[in-house]
Structures are given as C-alpha cells and as structure tokens.
Amino acid sequence: MSAPGAGQDVAPTTHALVELRVLEGPNLYFPRAAVKLTLDIGALATAPVDVALVLAERIGLEGARPGEPESGFRQRFALRAVARLVRAVAQESGTSSLAVRVRPTNDAHQVVVAYPWAHRERARAMGRAVASVLDTLVPGDDGVSADRLSAAVSVAAETVATSEPGDGPTTLEPGVPVVAVTGTNGKTTTSRMVAHIGREWGKVVGWSNTDGVYVDGVLVEAGDYSGPSGAGRVLAHEDVELAVTETARGGILLKGIGLTHNDVSVVTNVSADHLGLHGIDTLDQLAEVKAVVPRITAPEGWAVLNADDPRVLSMRWVVKSQVWVFSRDPDSPAVRDVLGDGGRATTVIDGWLCVLEPDADPDPLLELVDVPMTLAGLSHYNVENALAAASAALAVGIPRDVVVAGLRSFLPDAEHNPGRMNCFTVPVSDGEVTVVMDLAHNEAGLEAMFEIMHGVRPEGARVLLGLGVVGDRSEELIEKLGEIAARDADVVAIGHKEKYFRGRTAEELEGLMRAGAERVGVTAVPAYPTEVGVLSALVGQALPGEVVGLMCHADREGVYEWIAEAGGVPDSAEVLAAKVRAARAG
Numbered sequence: 001m002s003a004p005g006a007g008q009d010v011a012p013t014t015h016a017l018v019e020l021r022v023l024e025g026p027n028l029y030f031p032r033a034a035v036k037l038t039l040d041i042g043a044l045a046t047a048p049v050d051v052a053l054v055l056a057e058r059i060g061l062e063g064a065r066p067g068e069p070e071s072g073f074r075q076r077f078a079l080r081a082v083a084r085l086v087r088a089v090a091q092e093s094g095t096s097s098l099a100v101r102v103r104p105t106n107d108a109h110q111v112v113v114a115y116p117w118a119h120r121e122r123a124r125a126m127g128r129a130v131a132s133v134l135d136t137l138v139p140g141d142d143g144v145s146a147d148r149l150s151a152a153v154s155v156a157a158e159t160v161a162t163s164e165p166g167d168g169p170t171t172l173e174p175g176v177p178v179v180a181v182t183g184t185n186g187k188t189t190t191s192r193m194v195a196h197i198g199r200e201w202g203k204v205v206g207w208s209n210t211d212g213v214y215v216d217g218v219l220v221e222a223g224d225y226s227g228p229s230g231a232g233r234v235l236a237h238e239d240v241e242l243a244v245t246e247t248a249r250g251g252i253l254l255k256g257i258g259l260t261h262n263d264v265s266v267v268t269n270v271s272a273d274h275l276g277l278h279g280i281d282t283l284d285q286l287a288e289v290k291a292v293v294p295r296i297t298a299p300e301g302w303a304v305l306n307a308d309d310p311r312v313l314s315m316r317w318v319v320k321s322q323v324w325v326f327s328r329d330p331d332s333p334a335v336r337d338v339l340g341d342g343g344r345a346t347t348v349i350d351g352w353l354c355v356l357e358p359d360a361d362p363d364p365l366l367e368l369v370d371v372p373m374t375l376a377g378l379s380h381y382n383v384e385n386a387l388a389a390a391s392a393a394l395a396v397g398i399p400r401d402v403v404v405a406g407l408r409s410f411l412p413d414a415e416h417n418p419g420r421m422n423c424f425t426v427p428v429s430d431g432e433v434t435v436v437m438d439l440a441h442n443e444a445g446l447e448a449m450f451e452i453m454h455g456v457r458p459e460g461a462r463v464l465l466g467l468g469v470v471g472d473r474s475e476e477l478i479e480k481l482g483e484i485a486a487r488d489a490d491v492v493a494i495g496h497k498e499k500y501f502r503g504r505t506a507e508e509l510e511g512l513m514r515a516g517a518e519r520v521g522v523t524a525v526p527a528y529p530t531e532v533g534v535l536s537a538l539v540g541q542a543l544p545g546e547v548v549g550l551m552c553h554a555d556r557e558g559v560y561e562w563i564a565e566a567g568g569v570p571d572s573a574e575v576l577a578a579k580v581r582a583a584r585a586g
Contacts, residue, residue, distance in 0.1 A: 016040045017131035018110060020124060022117070023256030025171040026296045028289055029101045029114035033169035033256060035123045037130065041078045042109040043137035045070055051137065054146050055081060058153055059088040075108060082113050085153075086130050090115075092157035093126075121166025129156035172235055173260050174243065179392050180231075180259075182247040182293040183268025183312075184286070185444050186385045187226075189420050190268055193373070193389035194396075195244040196416060197406030201398050206240035208233065210248070211418070215240060227251025231258040242396070252292050264395045265294040265321075266304040266388050270311045271444040287311035297321035302395035304388060307334035307345070324395055326387035328380060330356070346391040348383065353390060353407070365390065366404050372411045372573035373421075376580045378455040381448040382412075382421065413570045419556045421452055423576055426568035431544020434579065435535070435568065437559060440551040441470060443480055449549055450488045456579040458545045462490035466534035466550040467513060467525075468497050471504035475512055482516025486525070489549070491541070492517065494527035495534025497554035532558050539566065 018038040027034055044052065052066035052074070061084045067073025083102045090098040101114045113130075117123030136152040181191040188209050198205040199217060206215045208230025213221040215237050225233060226248035234243045247257060270287045290312075294303035299320045306312040307325035313334050316323045323343040327335050330347040335356065338345055345356040352364040353371065368377040371386050386407060393403045412421045424435040434456050440449040453463050467485040469478045485492045494513055496506050510527050517525050528534040531552050538548045552559050571579070 015131075016043070016134035017128060020127040021254065022120060022123065023114075023254075024169055025256040025258050025260070026292055027114075027252060027256040028292055030099065030116050031296055032116050032260075033118075033171055034114045034116050035127055037113045037127045038105070039082060039111050039113060039131060039134060040109060041082065041111055041134065044078050044081065044134065045074055045109055047137055052077065052081070054149055055085075055137070058146065058149050059084045070108075075104065079104065079111060082111055082130075082134075085133060086113060086115060086126070088153060089126065089129055089133070089156045089160060092153065093129075093160035118168055119165035120168070121164045122160060123166075125160050125163035129159050132156055132159075170232075170258070171256075171260050172232055172258055174235060174263075176235070176241055176243055177263045177396050178231075178243045178245065178259060178261075179264045179266065179396050180245045180247050180257075180262040180293050181266040181268070181388075181392070182252075182290050183266070183306075184271045184290075184442065185448065186268040186381060186388070187246050187248075187266075188439075189373070189382065189385045189417055190266060190388045190392070191244050191246045192417055192420075193385065193406070193410050194266075194392050195242075196410045197389065197393040197398055197403055198242045198244065198396075200406040200409065201242075201402045203241040204239045205242045205244060206234035206237050207244035207246070209246035227255055227258075229255075229258065235259075247293050252289050257292060257296065259296070261296050261298045261301075262293065263298055263301040264304060264392050265297040265301070265319075266392050267291075267294055267306060267312045267315060268385065268388055269306050269309045269444070271442065283311065287315075291315045291318055294319045294321070302344075302391075304391045304395060306384065306388070307332050307338070308384070324391050326384065326391050328383060328387070330354070330362075344391075344395075346387045346394075348387070351377065353386065355390075355394065363400075365400070366407060369577070371407050372576070373407075373417070375412070375421075375452060375455065376577045378580050379421065379448065379452055381444075381451070411573060412576070414560055419552060421449070423452070423456070423571040423579075424563050424568045425571055425575065426539055426548075426563060426566050428539065428542060428544060433539060433542045433544065434547045434571070435539065435563060436547060436549045437552045437556075438549070439553055440549075441553065442473075442477065443484060446481055446484050446551070447488075449551070450484075453547045453549050454488075456576070456583050457547045458583055461545040461547065462543070463488070464491040464538045464542055464546065464548045465489035465493075466495040466528075466531065466538055466548070466552075467492055468495045468531060468534070468551045468553065469509060469513065470497060470500040470553065471502035471509060472500075478509065478512040479516035479519075482513035482525075483519045484516075485513075486517035486522035487520045491538065492522065492525055493534050493538060494525060495531045495550065496527065496529050497531065498529070499554045530558075531555050532562050535559060535562060 021036045046069045056064035066077040079102045083100045103112045133152045181187045195205045195207040208225040213233045226246045231245045297303045301321045302324045303319040304324045307327035325338045326346040335345045354362040373382045422437045438449045440446040
C-alpha cells in the first residue's frame with residue numbers, strides 16, 4: 001500500500017474495493033482534484049433481481065429495471081446504482097450535493113467511479129464506505145434483507161460523517177505563464193523548443209520532461225518528471241518566469257495534473273502507445289486522456305491543436321479557451337473552420353512557416369530550410385513539432401522576432417534535443433557512416449526515424465537498425481515494431497534495455513520482436529545485451545555512406561561516449577542539409 005498522500009490506497013479487507021486513488025488535480029473525470037475508485041461489482045452483477053431492487057429502493061433509485069443477472073441490462077443498472085449509492089452515502093453524511101462519474105472497464109465485474117474532493121481523509125473514508133455497502137451483497141447469498149442493506153448504508157454514512165477531514169488538494173495556482181505540452185510523439189521535442197525560445201527571450205525558463213527538471217537550461221533534478229510533480233518542482237523555483245511542462249498520459253491517470261490551469265496547451269498527436277495500461281485500451285480513450293490538458297486551458301489562453309489529427313482536432317469542442325491549430329496543409333478544411341471561428345493557424349506555404357489570422361494575409365516567419373530541426377524540411381514530424389512550438393511561443397506572448405531566432409538556433413543535437421533525432425558522422429574504414437539516434441518507442445516514432453534515415457541515405461547504401469523495446473508495451477506493439485524494423489531496414493539487430501524490461505525477460509522480448517520480423521520474411525535477428533553493444537556491432541559492419549540507426553532509451557550517455565571514442569562528431573545543420581541534398585541528388 002502506498003503511503004498516505006502518495007495517491008494509491010488499496011484496502012485489502014474490503015473485497016469490493018479494488019483500488020482507491022487520490023488524484024491531486026485536474027484529471028480524466030473532473031477539472032479539479034478527485035478520488036478514483038475501482039470497484040468489484042461481481043456480487044451486484046450476479047444478484048437476483050429482487051436483491052438488486054432492494055438496493056435500488058434503499059438508495060432512492062426510482063424506476064429501476066435491473067435486468068437479469070450478468071446481462072447487459074444489469075451492467076447498466078449497476079453503473080447507475082453505484083453512482084446513486086455514492087450520492088446517497090454523501091448526502092446522508094452531510095454533503096448536500098456531489099458530482100459523480102461512473103465508467104465501465106474491460107472487466108464486466110469492475111467499474112470506475114470518481115468524485116471531487118476537498119478533504120483528503122474524508123474522501124478516502126467515502127470510498128471505503130461505498131465499498132463496504134457493496135460488500136453486504138455476498139455472491140450466492142439470496143437472502144439480503146432491506147433492513148440489512150439499509151443499515152449498511154447508514155453505517156457507511158456515519159463513518160464518513162465522523163471521519164477526520166484531512167488536508168486539502170495540493171493543486172498549484174501558477175504565478176507565471178505556463179505552456180503545457182502533451183501528445184503521443186513529439187511532446188519532448190516541442191517542449192524543449194518552446195523552452196529554448198523562451199530563453200532566447202531572456203526569460204528564466206523552468207521546464208519538466210522525461211529527463212528531469214531544468215531551470216534556465218540547467219538540470220536541477222534528474223528523473224521522469226512528465227507528471228504533476230514536475231510542474232510543481234518547476235513552479236517551486238522562485239526565479240522562474242515561464243514554465244514549460246511535458247504532461248504524459250501516466251501522470252494524468254495516476255495523479256492528476258498538478259496545476260489548476262495552463263495558459264497555453266499543446267497537443268501534438270494521438271497514436272498507439274501504452275494501450276492496455278490503466279484501463280486505456282483504445283485510441284479514442286487515449287485521446288480522451290490527452291484532452292484533459294487543453295480542457296484546463298484558461299479562457300483567455302490558447303489551445304494549440306494538430307489540425308491533421310482528427311482526434312486532436314476534435315478537442316476544440318471541449319476547451320473554453322481560444323483555438324490555434326497547426327497543419328502542414330494551408331488549405332485544410334480544419335484550418336478554414338478555425339480561422340472562421342476567430343482562431344489562428346500555423347502552416348507551411350511555399351516552403352515558409354507562416355501564421356494565419358482571420359481576414360489577414362499570411363505572415364511568413366522563416367523558411368523551413370532555416371529550421372534545423374526539420375532537416376531541410378525532410379522530417380515532416382519535426383515540421384509539425386516546429387509548427388506546434390512556434391504556435392505555442394507566439395500564443396504565450398513571445399515576440400515574433402524572438403520566435404524566429406529561437407527556431408533558427410534550436411539544433412537536433414545532444415545539447416538542445418538529447419536523444420531525439422540526433423545525427424552523427426562516425427569514421428569507418430575508407431570513409432564515414434551516419435548514425436541516427438532516437439527514442440522511437442512506438443510505431444509512429446520508428447517510422448519517423450526511418451524517414452530521417454532514408455532521407456540521408458545515399459543511393460545504393462544500406463540502412464542498419466538497432467531495434468529495442470520497453471517491456472511494458474503490449475505484445476502486439478512489440479511485434480509490430482519488429483515488423484517495421486525488418487521491413488524498412490536492410491540489416492536489423494536487437495539491442496536490449498535491461499533497465500526497462502518491466503516484468504518481461506530478454507528472451508520474451510526477443511521472441512516478440514523476432515516474430516514481428518518473421519512476418520516480412522526476416523529471420524535469425526541477432527541480439528546484444530545493451531544499446532552500446534548493438535551500435536558497436538552495426539557500425540562495425542557498415543560500409544562508407546551507410547546509415548545506422550539506434551532506438552536509444554536506456555543508456556543515452558553511454559552511447560554518446562561510445563560515439564565520441566569512435567571519433568564521431570555531431571552533424572551541424574549545414575552538414576545535415578548537405579546529406580539531405582546529396583541523397584536527393586542520387
């Protein structure tokens with residue numbers, strides 16, 4: 001069990017209570033702190049109709065039609081009954097009204113119920129009390145009386161009424177402008193670009209991401225701070241004048257967002273990743289989680305949305321703020337609609353990154369070839385990231401000329417964007433090879449990496465890939481990454497990430513990746529115990545002009561050291577552009 005205040009609180013003595021989680025800020029269910037209960041409703045799902053009706057009468061659920069046990073009708077009745085039970089316990093304990101959200105899960109015998117809270121211990125007591133009433137319904141016991149159920153509800157309400165209130169939520173009210181970035185891919189790069197532009201403005205910028213917490217470009221706390229604790233640590237630094245927060249799915253689901261609002265919110269995209277975890281099984285459900293970030297944008301602020309992603313674009317209907325979209329297509333219907341509604345857009349016209357406003361000519365900021373992160377426009381994913389970052393920077397009030405300067409000076413290297421599309425030139429016998437290093441942790445990320453690798457590959461040269469995965473991904477996703485790797489690379493080898501096995505074994509991961517590779521006819525894929533090991537092996541067999549890619553997550557610093565010891569150097573923007581031109585000429 002987690003320590004008090006840590007979020008999770010499981011009560012093993014209560015059968016119906018699977019999990020009680022305290023969310024400290026805006027979350028999937030409410031725009032403020034809430035409690036999330038996962039309840040086992042197996043006894044209610046299987047109870048005889050007359051027992052279900054007894055419960056309905058006691059909690060004031062009028063006109064109930066429970067349906068037969070284990071039927072679809074019964075499940076929908078159970079959702080209504082649980083919501084009404086929470087309200088009944090709240091009312092009888094002295095709370096006049098309480099908002100409640102109830103959702104089914106992929107387990108017919110489990111539901112999620114959420115309600116806002118103002119006092120931590122009383123909110124926890126409420127969750128346990130509700131579960132205790134459900135425990136009165138013992139599976140197989142057909143003799144549950146009205147008196148017994150009535151007494152259980154009364155005792156539950158009395159327990160809540162007499163509990164200690166406890167502390168209030170720790171949700172922070174920002175004192176400086178906040179730009180929050182979320183999405184499946186590109187959020188780290190986009191947040192780094194916004195932070196870089198903010199520093200170009202002369203502001204002390206604090207930002208949090210999967211690497212840690214940075215203040216004015218200095219790492220002050222290492223670790224994954226893409227959750228609510230990252231925002232809190234950024235805002236705790238009194239010198240910070242602009243906060244940029246990377247907000248990941250896990251933090252939203254497990255803790256809630258740590259801030260009351262954002263001034264600018266960015267959603268880069270929604271694609272398959274982390275599905276099957278924490279009750280999120282579909283892309284639509286994942287999009288609903290990501291939508292929490294723009295949903296808490298201040299009304300006078302801006303929600304920056306990807307107009308080319310239908311799930312992201314649809315978030316415009318749940319925000320109270322102004323809408324600013326970005327798209328690679330200036331003639332996109334979404335762009336027209338948003339401009340027609342008084343919003344703004346950032347797009348590409350004749351190779352120029354431009355801002356569009358209603359009833360005005362386009363404002364060309366700079367050519368894409370002058371934005372190093374786009375690799376002379378080669379990487380359409382980084383074109384989108386640049387559009388998103390420019391939109392967010394302008395939306396938060398950074399002057400136009402500063403935004404242009406920041407886009408020009410942000411480089412795809414270990415200093416500005418470590419671990420994301422870093423390109424190097426490494427010497428080999430009789431020549432040099434290009435090494436591309438990226439996280440590439442899901443399908444879209446790996447395809448984006450191949451876009452770069454093939455874009456700098458001279459005609460006739462091979463592409464070699466060091467494939468690696470994180471163990472908490474689904475079997476389907478791990479196999480798909482193996483399939484993409486084998487399909488798009490001439491040579492593929494596995495490089496393990498032992499720190500990120502997360503419950504799986506090396507043998508299991510190898511089996512899944514190889515199964516995916518076999519779908520496209522590639523067999524006998526070798527494996528190495530580390531990322532450095534697979535990179536060394538691939539560079540060792542690469543010929544001059546060839547491109548070696550590495551899906552790097554576990555040992556970025558070790559990889560940088562190996563490349564330096566091998567005589568490798570980071571590619572400048574000019575070198576990258578030259579490689580792109582040479583590849584196109586071939």
